[in-house]
Amino acid sequence: xxxxxxxxxxxxxxxxxxxxxxxxxxxxxxxxxxxxxxxxxxxxxxxxxxxxxxxxxxxxxxxxxxxxxxxxxxxxxxxxxxxxxxxxxxxxxxxxxxxxxxxxxxxxxxxxxxxxxxxxxxxxxxxxxxxxxxxxxxxxxxxxxxxxxxxxxxxxxxxxxxxxxxxxxxxxxxxxxxxxxxxxxxxxxxxxxxxxxxxxxxxxxxxxxxxxxxxxxxxxxxxxxxxxxxxxxxxxxxxxxxxxxxxxxxxxxxxxxxxxxxxxxxxxxxxxxxxxxxxxxxxxxxxxxxxxxxxxxxxxxxxxxxxxxxxxxxxxxxxxxxxxxxxxxxxxxxxxxxxxxxxxxxxxxxxxxxxxxxxxxxxxxxxxxxxxxxxxxxxxxxxxxxxxxxxxxxxxxxxxxxxxxxxxxxxxxxxxxxxxxxxxxxxxxxxxxxxxxxxxxxxxxxxxxxxxxxxxxxxxxxxxxxxxxxxxxxxxxxxxxxxxxxxxxxxxxxxxxxxxxxxxxxxxxxxxxxxxxxxxxxxxxxxxxxx
Amino acid sequence: xxxxxxxxxxxxxxxxxxxxxxxxxxxxxxxxxxxxxxxxxxxxxxxxxxxxxxxxxxxxxxxxxxxxxxxxxxxxxxxxxxxxxxxxxxxxxxxxxxxxxxxxxxxxxxxxxxxxxxxxxxxxxxxxxxxxxxxxxxxxxxxxxxxxxxxxxxxxxxxxxxxxxxxxxxxxxxxxxxxxxxxxxxxxxxxxxxxxxxxxxxxxxxxxxxxxxxxxxxxxxxxxxxxxxxxxxxxxxxxxxxxxxxxxxxxxxxxxxxxxxxxxxxxxxxxxxxxxxxxxxxxxxxxxxxxxxxxxxxxxxxxxxxxxxxxxxxxxxxxxxxxxxxxxxxxxxxxxxx
Numbered sequence: 001x002x003x004x005x006x007x008x009x010x011x012x013x014x015x016x017x018x019x020x021x022x023x024x025x026x027x028x029x030x031x032x033x034x035x036x037x038x039x040x041x042x043x044x045x046x047x048x049x050x051x052x053x054x055x056x057x058x059x060x061x062x063x064x065x066x067x068x069x070x071x072x073x074x075x076x077x078x079x080x081x082x083x084x085x086x087x088x089x090x091x092x093x094x095x096x097x098x099x100x101x102x103x104x105x106x107x108x109x110x111x112x113x114x115x116x117x118x119x120x121x122x123x124x125x126x127x128x129x130x131x132x133x134x135x136x137x138x139x140x141x142x143x144x145x146x147x148x149x150x151x152x153x154x155x156x157x158x159x160x161x162x163x164x165x166x167x168x169x170x171x172x173x174x175x176x177x178x179x180x181x182x183x184x185x186x187x188x189x190x191x192x193x194x195x196x197x198x199x200x201x202x203x204x205x206x207x208x209x210x211x212x213x214x215x216x217x218x219x220x221x222x223x224x225x226x227x228x229x230x231x232x233x234x235x236x237x238x239x240x241x242x243x244x245x246x247x248x249x250x251x252x253x254x255x256x257x258x259x260x261x262x263x264x265x266x267x268x269x270x271x272x273x274x275x276x277x278x279x280x281x282x283x284x285x286x287x288x289x290x291x292x293x294x295x296x297x298x299x300x301x302x303x304x305x306x307x308x309x310x311x312x313x314x315x316x317x318x319x320x321x322x323x324x325x326x327x328x329x330x331x332x333x334x335x336x337x338x339x340x341x342x343x344x345x346x347x348x349x350x351x352x353x354x355x356x357x358x359x360x361x362x363x364x365x366x367x368x369x370x371x372x373x374x375x376x377x378x379x380x381x382x383x384x385x386x387x388x389x390x391x392x393x394x395x396x397x398x399x400x401x402x403x404x405x406x407x408x409x410x411x412x413x414x415x416x417x418x419x420x421x422x423x424x425x426x427x428x429x430x431x432x433x434x435x436x437x438x439x440x441x442x443x444x445x446x447x448x449x450x451x452x453x454x455x456x457x458x459x460x461x462x463x464x465x466x467x468x469x470x471x472x473x474x475x476x477x478x479x480x481x482x483x484x485x486x487x488x489x490x491x492x493x494x495x496x497x498x499x500x501x502x503x504x505x506x507x508x509x510x511x512x513x514x515x516x517x518x519x520x521x522x523x524x525x526x527x528x529x530x531x
Numbered sequence: 532x533x534x535x536x537x538x539x540x541x542x543x544x545x546x547x548x549x550x551x552x553x554x555x556x557x558x559x560x561x562x563x564x565x566x567x568x569x570x571x572x573x574x575x576x577x578x579x580x581x582x583x584x585x586x587x588x589x590x591x592x593x594x595x596x597x598x599x600x601x602x603x604x605x606x607x608x609x610x611x612x613x614x615x616x617x618x619x620x621x622x623x624x625x626x627x628x629x630x631x632x633x634x635x636x637x638x639x640x641x642x643x644x645x646x647x648x649x650x651x652x653x654x655x656x657x658x659x660x661x662x663x664x665x666x667x668x669x670x671x672x673x674x675x676x677x678x679x680x681x682x683x684x685x686x687x688x689x690x691x692x693x694x695x696x697x698x699x700x701x702x703x704x705x706x707x708x709x710x711x712x713x714x715x716x717x718x719x720x721x722x723x724x725x726x727x728x729x730x731x732x733x734x735x736x737x738x739x740x741x742x743x744x745x746x747x748x749x750x751x752x753x754x755x756x757x758x759x760x761x762x763x764x765x766x767x768x769x770x771x772x773x774x775x776x777x778x779x780x781x782x783x784x785x786x787x788x789x790x791x792x793x794x795x796x797x798x799x800x801x802x803x804x805x806x807x808x809x810x811x812x813x814x815x816x817x818x819x820x821x822x823x824x825x826x827x828x829x830x831x832x833x834x835x836x837x838x839x840x841x842x843x844x845x846x847x848x849x850x851x852x853x854x855x856x857x858x859x860x861x862x863x864x865x866x867x868x869x
Binding site: 007010041195503509510514519 | 535536537542546550686693694702704707
């Protein structure tokens with residue numbers, strides 16, 4: 001079921017809330033059961049067959065966690081159950097996400113002759129619920145998972161606002177919330193904040209992301225030989241669509257959870273305002289970055305450090321600033337983590353390049369931070385400060401944009417063709433090459449060119465860009481209400497105002513909710529559903 | 532927080548109620564021409580006062596059958612994409628009119644026995660059938676497990692059930708796309724004209740005119756003639772209703788574009804014919820008129836299915852003769868009322 005479907009908005013959500021609080025008033029466990037049943041219903045709505053997969057996965061992982069805890073005094077046995085649990089989870093993910101792609105690739109390169117393998121239906125949210133549970137197993141083995149209630153565990157994995165596309169939760173921050181009595185009592189403050197965040201998230205999806213989709217899809221359908229303006233318009237449209245689609249989904253999840261008195265971690269903090277790639281990854285898909293840092297980056301980094309200590313090599317700052325130290329302690333774990341982030345998104349080579357690019361960006365960013373020129377020690381003039389901020393922002397966004405071409409394109413070759421067109425090397429309907437770029441600039445200055453038909457799209461893109469950069473985003477807008485578990489530093493916004501539970505905000509959000517509902521089609525999936 | 536939540540709820544509810552009521556009340560000003568053509572048929576049925584032949588069928592019939600050339604008691608209640616589902620409810624409504632028709636003529640190409648393409652987009656959305664009737668049809672769709680009309684998504688067909696319910700009650704989100712396509716009132720004049728044409732011609736309406744067309748008929752898309760269970764159900768229900776009212780029913784297959792004939796699957800044609808003959812054998816009050824397929828040259832068509840003016844000029848006198856030869860009640864046909 002989609003958050004932006006009529007069924008969800010008109011039937012599922014009001015009914016779930018009503019029954020949840022009615023049951024919660026009388027019996028906490030009944031409300032827990034209701035919430036779990038709702039979440040299974042929500043998941044089974046799309047394809048009831050995969051409910052068995054979800055239930056199986058929960059039972060298996062809970063059982064593994066139990067055995068790991070039972071054998072905590074026998075490290076080898078508990079490590080065996082941990083390894084078995086992780087392997088089974090990764091095997092499941094591999095089967096649904098990568099196996100057939102790999103077999104088809106072998107078929108395509110002529111390794112295997114015969115019919116191709118077709119494609120598997122990817123169970124919704126498999127990457128999310130698998131990762132969440134792997135984290136739980138690792139923490140159980142490390143002695144960091146103390147909450148053991150089965151129903152709380154089921155809710156931690158299946159609670160419908162995060163089940164399909166995150167944010168990726170940590171059991172430590174969620175299971176205690178489900179164990180508290182207050183969670184099941186009606187709290188009008190949380191309903192008000194939750195519904196407001198939900199309406200804004202839905203607006204991002206329905207009013208911005210969905211209308212951008214045709215332009216983006218059109219360009220990415222055939223990427224060869226696009227005119228430079230066409231290529232940029234399509235890539236920018238996709239970049240904005242991806243952000244508003246995913247941020248919209250995450251905020252809807254945040255708002256929905258809040259309506260049920262549950263707080264989620266934040267997933268976005270105005271990432272397109274970032275002035276470095278390091279900064280970008282602290283603001284984009286925050287829960288994934290946090291997860292991979294915790295369970296991938298830190299372990300490998302720690303392992304490398306231990307090796308260096310054993311060999312008597314320097315650590316920390318002294319070690320990083322040598323080239324070898326930088327490579328081993330920063331570049332290797334970063335590249336490894338980012339490539340896995342890329343592959344986590346899909347099996348194509350383009351996702352590998354997406355991860356690799358971001359890994360390289362981060363390495364360059366770290367290298368610049370460590371080896372690059374240091375800024376002036378004295379005060380900097382405001383204009384110089386702004387100029388520096390502007391070019392850092394532009395360079396960061398351009399890098400992100402190039403990587404997003406690989407993220408969206410059907411193949412790496414398609415992505416490369418589109419990047420060539422962005423550089424003015426595609427012909428499209430224009431002269432192509434440097435002349436094509438000049439031609440577009442002339443056109444931008446108002447000199448009419450017959451093929452030009454992107455002015456409307458560019459105005460739309462400019463408006464959306466302004467929405468990204470100027471007004472405050474949800475974390476700033478609801479700062480006083482602490483919308484998430486994550487401490488978000490207040491990203492500067494050109495305009496700064498706060499949400500207040502007053503009549504004006506009530507009216508404005510009612511209008512926005514009405515516009516949202518009128519534009520809801522119910523058939524526009526979220527981009528992250530395919531991961 | 533209380534004032535915020537009250538304002539939010541009240542303003543949202545008021546806005547939605549306004550959009551809903553306004554949308555239902557002003558359909559003619561923002562829905563497409565198809566709505567006006569269907570509303571025109573409603574007016575024809577509601578004002579039915581001269582007993583004769585009532586014709587039901589798809590758009591080929593709506594375009595081709597000209598009541599003015601056939602006789603004063605003839606009305607053309609055919610609609611775009613119409614299948615026996617829609618016809619059943621229109622016939623049922625006609626039975627409630629002050630006078631009854633003397634005979635009913637039904638006509639659908641093979642495609643419209645297989646694919647009810649316009650059921651949601653036209654029939655339900657444009658209010659050809661009421662909310663209660665849409666619920667009744669949905670019950671039968673589920674009961675007969677009609678794959679043509681069931682999307683299969685969602686548990687217990689809840690999503691589609693809700694869609695059918697809300698669509699048939701004019702739920703605003705389902706209508707807003709029309710409002711965006713042609714905002715506020717732009718379509719009103721065009722729709723008023725379409726209504727007037729329907730009233731004047733007693734239901735006949737020309738689709739875009741051309742001096743010939745080699746576009747293939749929808750029947751050529753069929754690789755098998757598998758009647759949709761719901762369509763079959765309502766086709767038989769229509770015949771039962773007419774039998775109960777003692778009104779004879781006739782079936783006629785509209786002329787097909789000669790250019791399409793070689794592209795028709797012979798198996799489809801054979802099964803289509805066998806299906807109708809089977810129904811006729813079981814129901815003595817149901818008659819198949821004349822030859823099963825009449826072929827006209829492509830120059831007499833405007834597009835894949837619709838006759839142009841030259842085509843209707845040839846078709847209607849021939850059709851009148853067929854009706855007279857079969858002694859269809861309500862005739863004689865083709866005789867000037869003056």
